[in-house]
Amino acid sequence: MYKYVFKRIYQLIIVFFLFLVTSYVLFDSIPGNAFQNLLLNPELPPEAYEQVIKLYGLDKPLTERVFLYIGNFFQGDFGYSYKHYPRTPIDLIAERLPRTLMLFAMVNIVAFYTGFLIGKILAWRRGSKSETWITVTSVFSYTIFYPWFALMMLWFFGYKLDWLPIGKFLYPEKWYDAPYDSDVIFVSMIKFTAVVSILQILVYIFTRNIESLNLRRNARFAGFMVLTIASLFYWNSGDLLIQKPYAMDIAYHMILPIFTVTVVAFAGTALLTRTTMMEVMKDDFILTARAKGLSQRRIRDRHAARNALLPVVTSFIFTIVTIIDGSVLTETIFSWPGMGQLILQAVLEEDIPVAMASFSFIGIFALIAHFIADISYAYLDPRIRIQSQG
Amino acid sequence: MNILEVKDLDMSYKTIDGDVEAVKKVSFTVKEGESFGIVGESGCGKTSVAMSLLQLQADNGKITNGEIIFDGKNIVGLSESQLREVRWSGISIVFQGAMNSWNPVVKIGEQIREAMREHYPDKTKEENTKKIIELFDIVGLDSSIIDRFPHELSGGMKQRAVIALALSCDPKLIIADEPTTALDVVIQDQILKEIRKVQEVLGLSLIYISHDIAVIAEMTDNMAVMYAGSIVEMGKTDKVFSNPKHAYTKMLLESTPSIVGPKKKLRSLDGEPPSLINTDSYCSFSYRCPSPDDNCRNRNIEMELTKIDSEHYADKCCINCG
Numbered sequence: 161m162y163k164y165v166f167k168r169i170y171q172l173i174i175v176f177f178l179f180l181v182t183s184y185v186l187f188d189s190i191p192g193n194a195f196q197n198l199l200l201n202p203e204l205p206p207e208a209y210e211q212v213i214k215l216y217g218l219d220k221p222l223t224e225r226v227f228l229y230i231g232n233f234f235q236g237d238f239g240y241s242y243k244h245y246p247r248t249p250i251d252l253i254a255e256r257l258p259r260t261l262m263l264f265a266m267v268n269i270v271a272f273y274t275g276f277l278i279g280k281i282l283a284w285r286r287g288s289k290s291e292t293w294i295t296v297t298s299v300f301s302y303t304i305f306y307p308w309f310a311l312m313m314l315w316f317f318g319y320k321l322d323w324l325p326i327g328k329f330l331y332p333e334k335w336y337d338a339p340y341d342s343d344v345i346f347v348s349m350i351k352f353t354a355v356v357s358i359l360q361i362l363v364y365i366f367t368r369n370i371e372s373l374n375l376r377r378n379a380r381f382a383g384f385m386v387l388t389i390a391s392l393f394y395w396n397s398g399d400l401l402i403q404k405p406y407a408m409d410i411a412y413h414m415i416l417p418i419f420t421v422t423v424v425a426f427a428g429t430a431l432l433t434r435t436t437m438m439e440v441m442k443d444d445f446i447l448t449a450r451a452k453g454l455s456q457r458r459i460r461d462r463h464a465a466r467n468a469l470l471p472v473v474t475s476f477i478f479t480i481v482t483i484i485d486g487s488v489l490t491e492t493i494f495s496w497p498g499m500g501q502l503i504l505q506a507v508l509e510e511d512i513p514v515a516m517a518s519f520s521f522i523g524i525f526a527l528i529a530h531f532i533a534d535i536s537y538a539y540l541d542p543r544i545r546i547q548s549q550g
Numbered sequence: 551m552n553i554l555e556v557k558d559l560d561m562s563y564k565t566i567d568g569d570v571e572a573v574k575k576v577s578f579t580v581k582e583g584e585s586f587g588i589v590g591e592s593g594c595g596k597t598s599v600a601m602s603l604l605q606l607q608a609d610n611g612k613i614t615n616g617e618i619i620f621d622g623k624n625i626v627g628l629s630e631s632q633l634r635e636v637r638w639s640g641i642s643i644v645f646q647g648a649m650n651s652w653n654p655v656v657k658i659g660e661q662i663r664e665a666m667r668e669h670y671p672d673k674t675k676e677e678n679t680k681k682i683i684e685l686f687d688i689v690g691l692d693s694s695i696i697d698r699f700p701h702e703l704s705g706g707m708k709q710r711a712v713i714a715l716a717l718s719c720d721p722k723l724i725i726a727d728e729p730t731t732a733l734d735v736v737i738q739d740q741i742l743k744e745i746r747k748v749q750e751v752l753g754l755s756l757i758y759i760s761h762d763i764a765v766i767a768e769m770t771d772n773m774a775v776m777y778a779g780s781i782v783e784m785g786k787t788d789k790v791f792s793n794p795k796h797a798y799t800k801m802l803l804e805s806t807p808s809i810v811g812p813k814k815k816l817r818s819l820d821g822e823p824p825s826l827i828n829t830d831s832y833c834s835f836s837y838r839c840p841s842p843d844d845n846c847r848n849r850n851i852e853m854e855l856t857k858i859d860s861e862h863y864a865d866k867c868c869i870n871c872g
Contacts, residue, residue: 287609369675371663371667371673371674371675371678372667372671372672373667373668373671374671443650444645444647444650444651445650445651445652445653445654447606447645448645448651448652448653448715449653450606450637451604451606451637451638451642451643451645452637452638452664452665452668452715453633453634453635453636453637453638453639453665453668453669453719454634454664454665454668455634455668456630458664462653462656462664463653463656466653466655466656467653467654467655540655541654541655542654542655542699542701543654543699543701
């Protein structure tokens with residue numbers, strides 16, 4: 161196993177290197193060039209212009225510049241944004257990333273969980289009327305034209321019913337005299353969500369060894385209640401009491417995007433889960449499980465759904481990159497100023513340092529996600545573990 | 551005392567072409583501590599009988615008539631939750647193809663414990679593990695198998711573990727549905743001995759289902775021969791073998807080589823088993839009967855087991871054909 165992990169890490173480094181070179185060359189080949197952009201920026205004094213060109217060797221040939229860039233990259237120097245001059249790409253990303261991270265982590269988790277749950281139930285109720293209807297609805301929402309649908313949702317919930325805000329991630333008027341920057345609030349929200357999820361997983365893992373099923377269910381419920389109460393206390397203590405109304409404001413703005421993306425994205429997972437699980441349900445061990453006298457629910461979750469998880473996790477890993485890069489469409493429609501918009505702007509304005517830094521960041525994240533996927537396959541399917549040892 | 555009494559059991563599968571009557575008027579009894587064999591060719595309804603006993607038939611299968619009295623209680627028409635109690639702690643089953651009886655992503659020990667947890671909710675993990683080790687000892691497996699995944703075991707080991715699984719909830723009756731399919735003959739022999747040993751040591755009742763008449767002869771006290779969904783001959787295993795009355799049983803015996811006695815040419819049976827869709831109640835074997843008389847040819851006689859002596863029954867029609 162360790163040998164396998166090291167081999168994968170070694171491969172990742174090579175892939176990342178190739179990724180950097182390719183992205184740099186591609187950005188460089190965009191028509192027009194960086195010098196013009198630099199010159200057009202009136203805020204940039206001539207001496208700074210000279211300095212930047214010298215510093216990054218922008219007058220040197222492409223081959224040399226690529227390696228210069230990579231050298232600087234690994235020293236943590238990403239240059240300066242051409243558009244927002246004294247600010248660095250890292251600075252810009254640090255501002256945008258928490259917004260995207262919070263929204264899209266929630267979106268992905270909600271969409272995949274709903275999709276898996278619905279797919280599981282669909283497969284289990286094969287042939288019933290409700291199965292037919294939900295499948296038809298899923299196919300419909302899977303094939304719907306997303307931008308139109310998102311606008312319709314905005315119109316309906318934001319304008320017609322006026323339940324939810326139209327666009328933006330906060331009410332600016334509420335934030336005039338706010339003691340905190342929105343980034344701080346985002347970071348505390350992310351921290352909170354991460355800690356709660358980890359604790360919830362720990363509760364699940366520690367209760368696994370309780371032999372009596374009733375006791376196990378009760379222990380899990382107790383753990384969940386303790387966590388809920390603890391979070392209530394947490395948000396009412398110290399600094400967080402002041403942050404709470406602002407956090408609520410952001411959460412309120414998150415509802416509509418999460419709901420909209422879920423409605424569109426759950427269907428893919430649901431249909432995938434349904435198909436794989438129906439295949440698994442034909443297997444003999446499902447019959448064994450029934451003969452053992454297990455409850456329907458346990459057979460469904462433990463035996464059928466557990467074996468259908470692998471392709472679902474694969475598709476989850478492929479979409480998980482959106483946690484970082486956001487989705488340009490969603491962010492644009494809901495005016496959510498996150499990473500997706502940052503990248504789009506940077507590419508359109510040929511702000512190459514920002515674009516490169518964002519892309520590299522996404523690249524690193526994607527590679528790590530795939531690495532985790534490979535490892536989690538081994539956990540999900542023990543048969544893969546054996547092959548990877550050899 | 552009878553642990554299991556099956557009376558006039560009918561079971562059919564709904565299909566687009568019509569109802570497939572897989573089990574027709576099957577009646578037999580299994581005494582406590584006895585081993586009962588069911589033999590017949592593929593598709594004759596052996597497995598359907600086994601599935602009906604636990605009511606695990608496919609969704610389109612339905613028991614249309616008859617009673618299954620297990621341990622003094624009719625289990626036909628029980629609710630799902632009542633059935634769940636009977637399953638495994640009352641009747642457990644060793645399926646054909648042990649390869650696929652295990653969930654590939656759950657450890658063997660956990661899969662056995664899971665059944666025990668369902669039927670003995672108050673036991674601790676340690677108690678359950680101890681019992682599994684004891685069971686593994688009986689079937690000749692190492693205790694380290696508990697923490698193995700199914701794919702790490704050989705076919706024979708998996709089948710032994712399946713037997714341990716079947717014993718885990720102290721069932722009164724075990725159904726072995728061709729437990730040695732897909733195993734080589736050496737392992738087959740070992741597994742058969744294991745089953746025999748377990749049955750004797752624990753005093754269990756056993757229903758052994760196979761297409762292999764030699765195995766049935768070795769394993770069982772009483773037996774039934776099935777053809778096209780019905781039992782055509784039934785009785786003490788010795789008697790059925792020494793004095794087969796039904797033409798089908800005779801043919802089955804003549805199709806198996808014997809290592810003792812004079813060399814005989816093996817015979818095979820022409821034709822195919824009849825379709826089980828929309829059948830009648832007349833002799834189902836008449837189409838393939840090697841020496842039919844007029845009654846048989848004209849299909850005049852309804853199927854019914856007649857007594858030959860106190861422990862031997864055979865179908866009325868075919869006794870006359872000879």
